[in-house]
Amino acid sequence: MELKGATWKFGNDVDTDAIIPARYLNTSDPRELAAHCMEDADPQFPQKVKAGDIIVAGKNFGCGSSREHAPIAIKEAGVSCVIAKTFARIFYRNAFNIGLPIFESPEAAEAIAEGDQVAVDVEAGIIRNITRNEEYRATQVPPFMQRIIAAGGLINYVSERMKGNGRV
Amino acid sequence: MGMTITEKILAAHAGKESVQPGELVNVRVDLALGNDITAPVAIREFEKIGVDRVYDRDRVVLVPDHFVPNKDIKSAEQAKSMREFARKHCLTNYFEVGRMGIEHCLLPEQGLVGPGDLVIGADSHTCTYGGLGAFSTGVGSTDLAAAMALGETWLKVPESIKFIYHGEMPEWVTGKDLILYTIGKIGVDGALYMAMEFTGPAVEKMSVDGRLTMANMAVEAGAKNGIAAPDQITRAYVEGRAKRPYTFYSSDPDALYAQIHEFDVSKMEPAVAMPHLPENVKPVSQVAGVTIDQAVIGSCTNGRMDDLREAARVLKGHKVNGNVRLLIIPGTQEIYRQAMREGLFEIFLDSGAAISTPTCGPCLGGHMGILAKGERSIATTNRNFVGRMGHPGSEVYLSSPSVAAASAILGRIGAPWEVK
Numbered sequence: 001m002e003l004k005g006a007t008w009k010f011g012n013d014v015d016t017d018a019i020i021p022a023r024y025l026n027t028s029d030p031r032e033l034a035a036h037c038m039e040d041a042d043p044q045f046p047q048k049v050k051a052g053d054i055i056v057a058g059k060n061f062g063c064g065s066s067r068e069h070a071p072i073a074i075k076e077a078g079v080s081c082v083i084a085k086t087f088a089r090i091f092y093r094n095a096f097n098i099g100l101p102i103f104e105s106p107e108a109a110e111a112i113a114e115g116d117q118v119a120v121d122v123e124a125g126i127i128r129n130i131t132r133n134e135e136y137r138a139t140q141v142p143p144f145m146q147r148i149i150a151a152g153g154l155i156n157y158v159s160e161r162m163k164g165n166g167r168v
Numbered sequence: 169m170g171m172t173i174t175e176k177i178l179a180a181h182a183g184k185e186s187v188q189p190g191e192l193v194n195v196r197v198d199l200a201l202g203n204d205i206t207a208p209v210a211i212r213e214f215e216k217i218g219v220d221r222v223y224d225r226d227r228v229v230l231v232p233d234h235f236v237p238n239k240d241i242k243s244a245e246q247a248k249s250m251r252e253f254a255r256k257h258c259l260t261n262y263f264e265v266g267r268m269g270i271e272h273c274l275l276p277e278q279g280l281v282g283p284g285d286l287v288i289g290a291d292s293h294t295c296t297y298g299g300l301g302a303f304s305t306g307v308g309s310t311d312l313a314a315a316m317a318l319g320e321t322w323l324k325v326p327e328s329i330k331f332i333y334h335g336e337m338p339e340w341v342t343g344k345d346l347i348l349y350t351i352g353k354i355g356v357d358g359a360l361y362m363a364m365e366f367t368g369p370a371v372e373k374m375s376v377d378g379r380l381t382m383a384n385m386a387v388e389a390g391a392k393n394g395i396a397a398p399d400q401i402t403r404a405y406v407e408g409r410a411k412r413p414y415t416f417y418s419s420d421p422d423a424l425y426a427q428i429h430e431f432d433v434s435k436m437e438p439a440v441a442m443p444h445l446p447e448n449v450k451p452v453s454q455v456a457g458v459t460i461d462q463a464v465i466g467s468c469t470n471g472r473m474d475d476l477r478e479a480a481r482v483l484k485g486h487k488v489n490g491n492v493r494l495l496i497i498p499g500t501q502e503i504y505r506q507a508m509r510e511g512l513f514e515i516f517l518d519s520g521a522a523i524s525t526p527t528c529g530p531c532l533g534g535h536m537g538i539l540a541k542g543e544r545s546i547a548t549t550n551r552n553f554v555g556r557m558g559h560p561g562s563e564v565y566l567s568s569p570s571v572a573a574a575s576a577i578l579g580r581i582g583a584p585w586e587v588k
Contacts, residue, residue, distance in 0.1 A: 017555055066290055088360070
């Protein structure tokens, strides 16, 4: 699968309060969350972002709260994937669990400029900068997490496992 | 080769003799926790799995604490969905308003977590229970849903960082100050994916409340968990409380650490983390003079008895500055009652403070003390990100309870010894 879109750049330590402020967490409706996605980092982002666009950020993206509302808001806003130098650990798990593709690539995070057209080969973990004609590599996803992705998220994975045990 | 306390707890829950950093393990979960923000999403996902019951009705704990007492209609709907789920599945440990507390103050107090436990919670500050010698870590709602069904979860065994705190803690220096200096030294991703192990004479003398505060903020350095080895102080705390058997683990002398950091606490003064990251830490004397509009004493970080006593010691006989609102939020109903019995409420009320029922409220900008544009708060909470306590144009400074109390009196950030 290839994901392709224009990029939006953010800095280091983008926290989950910036991704989706707690003042909007009185709902878990994905549409409502998406309407405020990244609002405290860039108030115009929910209006500007287009389907397929890619977020590119520095180190420790998604630090702070465990709120799964953060990757849900990003996914529902139409963002096809997030590329960062590193991800905070709960955000990392949450993104896989809900099916938001994320790629760790210090090289890509450094080289990509806002607005660059980027295409990502999901399986190979190769990030192609169409604007600059460059290519970067993402860190390999552990095989166990690839199985979660292949199952279509953690819930499907668990459901299949429990069917095997005769518990469903 | 020896193992760290974190590795030992993970090995025990994976049914293995030993584990090594980097290894993926499937572990038994002693307790799975959710709150009124994260549980509604977990419940939605749980219902997709297709099981008709949770793995153990005694071990799935739901605590409404973030937006309760319900702050608006939407919050009321979320709290209701959680309450209905708790009833449907006959959960033993659902804590209603009036009988609840901030989850990470409540669970240790109620003896629901103990040394050697493995706990996951859909709340990033679940790492708090490391203060009792448990392995505990925050996860998202979908991970919680899976654990509610399976009674297990997968974890990557983290590398450990050892922190050694030498020396005698000076007056007014607390666990909060130690953890703030630690985050200031290693940064908000300094322990990313790793275990933070707190050791040394200063920790060995520290109360359980202080250790819970330190472990609580491990996530603020990106850590998977924070942990202190249980000892006689821990035993005195858990005896008579623990609802399940517990196990004391400690690191082997030849355990391997990715890093070791040493601190001399004897020269420290109370710390303040400036906006907008918990790593922006300075000694209080270097921040003194910054005017404030609000002071918040409470939260899962500093809402326990030690914290309220420390605040009362500063506030006694003093008035809150005319330009400041001081909000005091005891962490649980029990803490509320105990503070009242000890006469702390008299001191707080005489000073001109507002006392609230337990809630996370202002810490995450939920309710009960939201900041307007341009306003500034000192708070004993755990995060000072942009917009954390309200308007994106407001500011939060993090500190210990004594510094927050002193600042409320002074009308500006200041140290407790400045209050005359």
